[in-house]
Ligand SMILES: NC(=O)C1=CN([C@@H]2O[C@H](COP(=O)(O)OP(=O)(O)OC[C@H]3O[C@@H](n4cnc5c(N)ncnc54)[C@H](O)[C@@H]3O)[C@@H](O)[C@H]2O)C=CC1
């Protein structure tokens with residue numbers, strides 16, 4: 001039986017995660033944590049084996065460190081990570097002998113969209129990413145869009161694809177998007193949306209669109225539960241759910 005502590009339990013995602021863990025036959029929800037709680041103390045006292053973090057880009061690293069310090073495996077959905085923060089968590093996980101999964105997106109449609117976009121990217125001259133989210137989101141671009149752009153850039157580099165064509169001479173307002181590893185990323189914040197992403201891939205006379213839409217937070221729950229079930233099987237830090245899906 002996995003004994004799970006949920007960090008950010010009062011939040012939009014945390015509420016769903018608590019419900020999903022409570023509904024899983026092989027899991028027990030042993031702690032609901034939120035801002036102001038002594039994470040390490042509560043996690044230890046509750047006898048947790050695993051912690052899940054859905055909080056804020058400003059707090060996720062410290063929370064993961066506290067959970068590792070309390071001796072549990074950690075699954076993180078919070079976005080806004082830097083390469084330096086990944087490196088610090090990788091080191092801390094190794095020192096603690098525990099495993100950490102940090103996944104920018106737990107929805108199968110989004111994980112596959114990232115894979116499909118990377119597979120297609122070397123075959124097209126142009127690629128741009130448009131992510132579209134609810135306006136209460138704290139970070140831009142989304143963690144998914146950053147991971148998508150990195151995957152596209154890595155695939156193009158491995159295939160020896162040339163730089164993306166762009167003859168823009170002036171862009172004082174930054175309307176050509178932010179460049180993530182050279183790939184333009186555009187962030188839309190619109191009331192009524194939840195979480196969508198489009199990858200536009202263009203060649204002379206043709207276009208491919210890879211699109212994922214999450215309409216409800218329930219879409220992330222199978223991935224979160226899978227992450228909890230598998231995280232201990234993967235030593236150290238894993239980034240992205242794709243490894244756990246055999247992709
Ligand atoms: N990986 C994925 O599939 C997904 C990731 N996310 C990410 O999850 C994060 C949370 O998103 P939402 O639930 O929409 O945000 P939210 O704002 O609804 O919830 C965040 C919760 O964290 C709590 N919190 C803040 N600081 C804390 C601390 N130091 N310790 C413990 N709790 C603390 C807040 O009080 C709040 O209850 C965001 O970074 C978002 O991008 C969201 C959806 C899916």
Ligand SMILES: O=C(O)C1=N[C@H](C(=O)O)C[C@H](O)C1
Pocket residue numbers: 079104105133137138141142143144145194195196
């Ligand atoms: O904040 C959100 O809501 C979401 N955040 C994640 C991200 O930044 O990619 C995943 C999903 O898009 C929902």
